[in-house]
Amino acid sequence: MSSQLLSFTDRGIYCxxxxxxxxxxxxxxxxxxxxxxxxxxxxxxxxxxxxxxxxPVIRHRLGDIRAEGIAYGETRQIGGVEVSFHxxxxxxxxxxxxxxxxxxxxxxSGDYKVEADGLSEAFDPVRCHTFISECTxxxxxxxxxxxxxxxxxxxxxxxxxxxxxxxxxxxxxxxGKAQRLMRLLPDAGPILTHxxxxxxxxxxxxxxxxxxxxIRVSAGVxxxxxxxxxxxxxxxxxxxxxxxxxxxxxxxxxxxxxxxRGIRRRRGLGTGFVxxxxxxxxxxxxxxxxxxxxxVFVTHGYTTPxxxxxxxxxxxxxxxQTEFGAEExxxxxxxxxx
Ligand SMILES: [Zn+2]
Ligand SMILES: [Zn+2]
Numbered sequence: 001m002s003s004q005l006l007s008f009t010d011r012g013i014y015c016x017x018x019x020x021x022x023x024x025x026x027x028x029x030x031x032x033x034x035x036x037x038x039x040x041x042x043x044x045x046x047x048x049x050x051x052x053x054x055x056p057v058i059r060h061r062l063g064d065i066r067a068e069g070i071a072y073g074e075t076r077q078i079g080g081v082e083v084s085f086h087x088x089x090x091x092x093x094x095x096x097x098x099x100x101x102x103x104x105x106x107x108x109s110g111d112y113k114v115e116a117d118g119l120s121e122a123f124d125p126v127r128c129h130t131f132i133s134e135c136t137x138x139x140x141x142x143x144x145x146x147x148x149x150x151x152x153x154x155x156x157x158x159x160x161x162x163x164x165x166x167x168x169x170x171x172x173x174x175x176g177k178a179q180r181l182m183r184l185l186p187d188a189g190p191i192l193t194h195x196x197x198x199x200x201x202x203x204x205x206x207x208x209x210x211x212x213x214x215i216r217v218s219a220g221v222x223x224x225x226x227x228x229x230x231x232x233x234x235x236x237x238x239x240x241x242x243x244x245x246x247x248x249x250x251x252x253x254x255x256x257x258x259x260x261r262g263i264r265r266r267r268g269l270g271t272g273f274v275x276x277x278x279x280x281x282x283x284x285x286x287x288x289x290x291x292x293x294x295x296v297f298v299t300h301g302y303t304t305p306x307x308x309x310x311x312x313x314x315x316x317x318x319x320x321q322t323e324f325g326a327e328e329x330x331x332x333x334x335x336x337x338x
Contacts, residue, residue: 005081005099005106006132008320013108013132015099017080020049022097022108025323032083034110035094036061036175039324051085053121054093056203057175072121088112089123090277091176092204098126106130107291111300111324113276114283117147117180119209125290132297132320133288136278137256138306144256144280150273151184157252157271158185162228167246171235171253174200176277178232181254182212185230190215192226194233194242223247256280288315300324 007014012024012031020030027044034040034050036057041050043062050058052069059067070076072095075084085095090111097108107128116122154170161168172178178197185191191214193201198216205211215221217231222245229246237243238251256276257263264272278301279287288296288310295316298306303319310317 005101005104005130006108012322013320015079015081017101018078018083018099020078020083021045023110023322023324030078032097033058034088034097034108035091037091037111037173040110051093051095053207054095056207057093057200060199060203086126087121087124089114089116089120092120092179092207092209094120094176096124096126098128104129106132107293108132109134109287111136111278112287113279114287115144115147117183117277119180119183119211120176120277123287125287127292129293130295130297131288131291131293132299133284134278134300134324135284135298135303135306136301136325137276137280138284138298138302138309140281142256142259142280143282144274144276147180147184147275150254150275153273154181154184154254155186155188157250157273158188158230161250162188165227167223167226167228167249168230169238169243169246169249169251170230170232170273171238171251172197172232172255173277174234177254177275179204179209179211180277181232181275182214183210185212187212189229190226192217192221192229192231194231194237196234196237197232217242217245223249 011026011028012021014021020032021028022032023034023040024031030047031045032049036054041058048065048067055069070085075082082100084098088094088096088110099106105128107126111134112123114123158168172181174196193214193216201214252271254273254275258272258274296310297318297320299320299322307317307319
């Protein structure tokens with residue numbers, strides 16, 4: 001038996017007693033995966049375990065993998081530990097992972113948000129002794145507005161552009177954010193999608209997630225066929241020939257990073273919608289309090305100031321170096337100079 005239930009290795013967060021990793025970034029024998037974003041669900045592991053809800057997208061993205069699904073709340077013995085997955089509210093299928101060994105409980109949050117988005121399984125705080133928390137937006141300046149207000153802003157933006165005969169291109173990550181936005185938009189005609197967004201949307205719709213109708217952009221689907229349309233595309237599609245088929249369109253990005261004006265300017269965006277699938281400052285603090293944990297490890301974001309803050313609040317706090325946030329999370333916006 002190792003002394004610490006989870007240890008931090010160069011492959012990822014490791015549980016020796018169960019001989020598994022959580023969201024490892026290098027190939028391992030057994031990976032427990034919190035959700036389908038590409039910085040958490042990586043290729044090359046011999047065996048995967050994730051929620052039933054996360055599995056279809058992960059299979060779609062990683063191809064022919066040996067993977068098994070688990071229900072939220074179902075407990076499973078792996079080696080010397082008991083493991084269960086609990087809703088993280090981040091994207092459909094996303095989970096926090098609870099690991100228990102003879103009364104000692106750790107929870108790895110994965111990415112999470114506290115506000116219920118009406119699509120993802122709502123965040124469910126899990127009591128534990130040690131909590132490993134992401135802190136992508138771990139500064140007091142990050143405070144999200146309720147998503148119904150963002151919905152009003154989106155509707156006004158779209159209607160304004162349509163009145164001027166312009167297409168609205170909204171950039172959002174293909175898993176989670178894109179579908180969340182679809183549900184927030186008014187029912188004002190079909191939403192057009194980039195192929196990368198359409199694929200994930202189709203998979204989630206087939207699973208039973210309630211999503212509005214969408215039309216994949218293809219030959220003949222453009223500003224002429226759908227004047228004043230709203231298009232959802234991955235951020236990488238902005239400013240490309242793909243986007244130019246819509247003529248002089250209005251472009252906007254929906255991300256927590258839009259709270260920082262400098263980032264908005266660097267990306268050449270006049271419009272940014274501040275909406276994130278990560279917890280904001282009050283959300284992080286509320287989530288941590290709700291666990292009842294006395295020890296907190298932070299990862300993924302503003303780790304140094306957030307750790308200091310937690311120490312000031314009386315927590316035994318540490319930082320875990322991980323390789324999350326390198327791809328599809330909101331953090332990628334900051335990393336990506338484009
Ligand atoms: Zn992440
Ligand atoms: Zn994520």
